[in-house]
Amino acid sequence: MNKKTNADAKKILLAGLIIGVVISVLAPFLASSDPDGLESAAEGIVDPATFAELEESEPFMSSPMPDYSIEGFGKLGEVGAIVIGTLLMLVLGYGVGKIIKG
Amino acid sequence: MHIPDAFLPLSHALIYWIIAIPFILMSLKWAREELDDLKIPLLAALAAAIFAIQAMNIPIGMGTSGHMVGAAMAAIILGSPWAGVLLLTLVLIVQSFVFGDGGVTALGANILNMGIISGFVGYYTFVALKKVNLNIGVAAFAGAWLGLFISAIVCSFEMTLSGIFPLVGGLIAMGTYHAIIGVIGEGLITAVAVSAIASARPDLLPETFTGDVHNE
Numbered sequence: 001m002n003k004k005t006n007a008d009a010k011k012i013l014l015a016g017l018i019i020g021v022v023i024s025v026l027a028p029f030l031a032s033s034d035p036d037g038l039e040s041a042a043e044g045i046v047d048p049a050t051f052a053e054l055e056e057s058e059p060f061m062s063s064p065m066p067d068y069s070i071e072g073f074g075k076l077g078e079v080g081a082i083v084i085g086t087l088l089m090l091v092l093g094y095g096v097g098k099i100i101k102g
Numbered sequence: 103m104h105i106p107d108a109f110l111p112l113s114h115a116l117i118y119w120i121i122a123i124p125f126i127l128m129s130l131k132w133a134r135e136e137l138d139d140l141k142i143p144l145l146a147a148l149a150a151a152i153f154a155i156q157a158m159n160i161p162i163g164m165g166t167s168g169h170m171v172g173a174a175m176a177a178i179i180l181g182s183p184w185a186g187v188l189l190l191t192l193v194l195i196v197q198s199f200v201f202g203d204g205g206v207t208a209l210g211a212n213i214l215n216m217g218i219i220s221g222f223v224g225y226y227t228f229v230a231l232k233k234v235n236l237n238i239g240v241a242a243f244a245g246a247w248l249g250l251f252i253s254a255i256v257c258s259f260e261m262t263l264s265g266i267f268p269l270v271g272g273l274i275a276m277g278t279y280h281a282i283i284g285v286i287g288e289g290l291i292t293a294v295a296v297s298a299i300a301s302a303r304p305d306l307l308p309e310t311f312t313g314d315v316h317n318e
Contacts, residue, residue: 001139009143012306016147023154031159032167037283038103038257040166041275046266054266057108063202068157082157085196089153092192093146100133101142 013090020086028068028078103171103257103280104197105212107205110264118260119210125187125218132184140306141180145189148176153193160287168283171216171253174224174246175292179299181308186221187213211260215253224249224292232311239297246292247284254280 001009035043043051068085070077110118137145152172159167172193173186180186194212197203204212228245232238258276261267267276296307304312 005139009139012140012143012147016143016150019147020150020154023151023158027154027157031157031169032161034159034161034165034167036103036159037166037168037254037276037279038105038109038261040164040279041258041272042109042261042266044275045268045271050266054106054108057106059202060107060206061199063198063200065200066202068201068203081201082154085157085200086150086154088196088200089193090146090150092196093149093189094142096188096192097133097137097142097145100130101137102134 013094017087017090020090021083024082024086025079027082028075103168103212103216103254104194104204105208105215105257105260107207109261109266110205110208110211112207114260114264115205115207115210118208118214122210122213122218126191126213129184129188129191132182133188136180136182136184144180144306145176145185148172148179149189149192152176152189153196155291156193156197160283162279162282162286164279166279168279168287170287170291171220171250172288172292173217173221174228174249174288175242175295177221177225178228178242178245178292178296178311179307181311183222183225186225187217190217190221211257215257215260219256220249220253222249223252238300238311239293242296243289243293247289250284250288251277251280 042054046054065081068078068081070081073080155170155172159169161167171190173190176189177183177186191213194204194209194216198206198209224245227248228241231241231244254276255273258267258272262269262272299306300312
């Protein structure tokens with residue numbers, strides 16, 4: 001990797017990191033808590049009993065940070081969860097790219 | 103548009119996995135052949151930014167919100183629809199296993215809808231509009247919007263096959279919501295990001311998108 005490419009690579013990673021973290025910190029405060037398109041469609045057109053059943057059904061497996069939150073930490077936990085996810089994606093994207101490329 | 107486990111019978115979930123897997127394998131093949139010292143950090147930066155922006159639900163009225171998917175944006179910036187498939191596969195795996203957003207069994211369907219369909223429709227719409235000399239931002243907007251809209255329509259059909267949505271009611275609701283989400287959540291963000299890169303660092307984009315089309 002020549003010097004310019006190396007410097008560019010670092011700049012790109014830094015840009016992704018900054019944009020990702022800034023959005024992650026703002027998201028819990030700015031994001032709408034209204035249901036998304038799919039859920040809202042289901043709420044509107046599925047009969048109420050079936051919808052309630054769907055809403056209450058447990059996922060196939062539980063996740064460590066459901067709904068982008070950390071239990072007991074409120075908004076701060078939401079910021080933390082999304083920041084962790086963003087950092088994880090940066091590492092995963094880079095790692096998978098490097099591993100596949102060999 | 104992340105489908106939860108409860109919205110898909112297991113047999114249906116399996117069929118969507120069977121459709122999605124060859125595309126995921128092809129995206130890995132693309133990565134092995136096309137990734138280089140600049141595209142690897144681009145992939146990583148896009149993965150981080152798209153994950154974060156997916157957490158930012160934008161209100162669209164009618165008690166509904168929506169967020170960007172980003173497959174079209176990744177495909178345009180990295181110059182291949184396979185990039186969108188790979189990137190959304192990574193994002194959707196993390197969302198489903200770590201954050202419970204989208205079911206683990208429904209992951210195949212979610213990769214099909216958001217990674218494959220929205221990425222392919224978005225990318226090839228963009229390429230077609232760019233060929234007729236349309237402004238890069240306008241082409242990116244239209245591609246991203248159509249990609250999201252078509253994937254929402256397909257998602258609606260899947261919900262009808264699941265026995266959850268009535269055919270027409272599902273299409274109207276999913277189509278209406280995502281036509282609106284697609285304007286700001288998908289089209290505008292993609293247009294701004296692609297235009298910004300095209301003017302600041304055109305060398306990062308595929309040459310055919312930034313060069314004079316008559317010289318191709």
